[in-house]
Amino acid sequence: MANIKDVAKAAGVSPATVSAVVNDTAYVSPALRARVLEAVESLNYSPMSAARNLKRGRSQLIALAVADLHNPFFSRLVCAAEAAVSAWGYSLVVFNSDEKPENERTILARIRSLSCDGMVLVPIGSPERYQQFWRDPAAPPLVLFGREIGDNRFDAVTLDNVLAGRRTTRYLLDLGHRKIGSITGPTFLSTGAGRLQGLLQAMEERGLKPDPEHIRSGDFREEIAYSVAMEMLQRPDRPTAIYVANGLMALGTMRAVNDLGLRCPEDISIASTDTLPGVGGLRPRLTRTEHPLGEMIDQAVRFLMDRISNEDAQTQGRRVTFPPELLLGDSCAAQ
Amino acid sequence: MANIKDVAKAAGVSPATVSAVVNDTAYVSPALRARVLEAVESLNYSPMSAARNLKRGRSQLIALAVADLHNPFFSRLVCAAEAAVSAWGYSLVVFNSDEKPENERTILARIRSLSCDGMVLVPIGSPERYQQFWRDPAAPPLVLFGREIGDNRFDAVTLDNVLAGRRTTRYLLDLGHRKIGSITGPTFLSTGAGRLQGLLQAMEERGLKPDPEHIRSGDFREEIAYSVAMEMLQRPDRPTAIYVANGLMALGTMRAVNDLGLRCPEDISIASTDTLPGVGGLRPRLTRTEHPLGEMIDQAVRFLMDRISNEDAQTQGRRVTFPPELLLGDSCAAQ
């Protein structure tokens, strides 16, 4: 592969001049500039980023480490992140911790050694895990995404999960439902806990309290949600509406509804937070609160760019919480 | 960040020795090795990959450039590729050409300058586009994925699309269907053309020929498939079964079926190639042929690893075509 010296030789100039032309970093007379560009063209030269990175100390790489790439929600995140990152001239390196702490550890080490210029992390586990990462001056800027870990030193972008739960539940309450159940995510995750808390808040506002038997964790997984829903819906005092905490579980719940011969929304109303890509056309259309995913990842990347350019940046973590949007389908009926 | 010299100084050895220890590339006496490791530990040293890459001439990066990241199929591909690549100690850089040639051009340039050690490409457009890429000795090994472009110089991993179409159609024929329609992908893509061709072959085997009005392109998109299906299903001589060429369109077709008050499979049988993630629980469960995606990407990565280690490799492109699996749901009924 042609290197900068080859180009310099071909154009009869010094490597410095080639660099100046290629990076547009200093004035070069039109004549020379043309010769250089011609040489670049004919040799099909493109600067080797390993060398450039070594010299410049940055890599033009942004890492995205998600907790579970199998979950379509995170797939959508990858898609949005790729777009956001490449708009700033960066490339996206994708990692999947698969909810396993040891994987996450490996990934963090790898990101550091790749000298990624920044990273977006959907964290698993508790803040202690990131202590060392935080202290390490060589670590790239970090934005936590989606999940709260109770540590305000990092920048963080999240959905207002409590609001999501509250808003969705209020909608069900406004339709007249009183016996509202929920299939929640894991409560050790802020996404699971927050959405549940929002539901509880909304019901409490009306002086209601859910039947404990109607609040069950589906672990954010389709099959588990299915079996939990099967059981809940077969109870004699089954709820009239269910708030499901994510898209995969919403589908599992719908399946249970169908398998039991129940009709949605006539027999049971279903509302969720989040949905699945591509299923927009399914009937009944799901009533749900959604993440403004594009805006969220844009914000996360903006945080990173900010830290990257402002080395002297405040050490305090900034956090932005996005409100969910309530999108009406026809999976809920008045009670 | 601590560098190799700092470690060397701390351990009282030369940088060469540190390198030998870190990479386990030469014998170092136990005593020294321990001192070095201790220094590495206490300084939290990790080799800077930019420098290492510069010296070694590789980057431990594999690029995956897909044609449309919004399509859930390619999201699944990302997930599978991340796993395959990291199993070999590489990291995955993800790009989305969004079916736009100019994006693809940019991406190829970027991959080259990142010195990615290999790339998996879901190509858009015709082979000429990759000519220059092919001639460039600096370009990393390339495996084409999913789509045929009629150029046998590259390694390629594909699904046997013709077989997918044929197998699915035969299944419908065996159920007694004679008036079989299809919502196809774009026929300028091998995936679209192949699946359609498979359908035609299967029908021809039985001396049948589809009504031209029953063969329509849905462009691999949900909404287009919806409107095409709406129209096709409202024809007085509507087909009794439809073969839909991908998962997104299958959902659109199902939606049209529902919106027209038709029942599947009683009124119309639907079978597809590919499906959507997470919708495994939907009713009716889709009868479909699926990509063995994990095996396919594993094969692609193995091709790359092969080229990476065997510099002297054959210049001839190898190609592996995977047979689709037919998975029975309950979206098809006997006619």
Add this chain to the structure above:
DNA sequence: GAACACCAGAAAAACGTTTCGCTAGATAAC
């Protein structure tokens, strides 16, 4: 016409590794 400022471009150092060739010391052989 001389002194000076200015500027385009070149030369060279530096970034952090790996790796080749070498040295010095130990061991073994005679």
Add this chain to the structure above:
DNA sequence: GTTATCTAGCGAAACGTTTTTCTGGTGTTC
């Protein structure tokens, strides 16, 4: 005891850039 053999570890070059410093030539000004 001398020489040959071997080996652990070191020094230094090299990878391909960017960037700082330097140089030589041109133009300006009094």
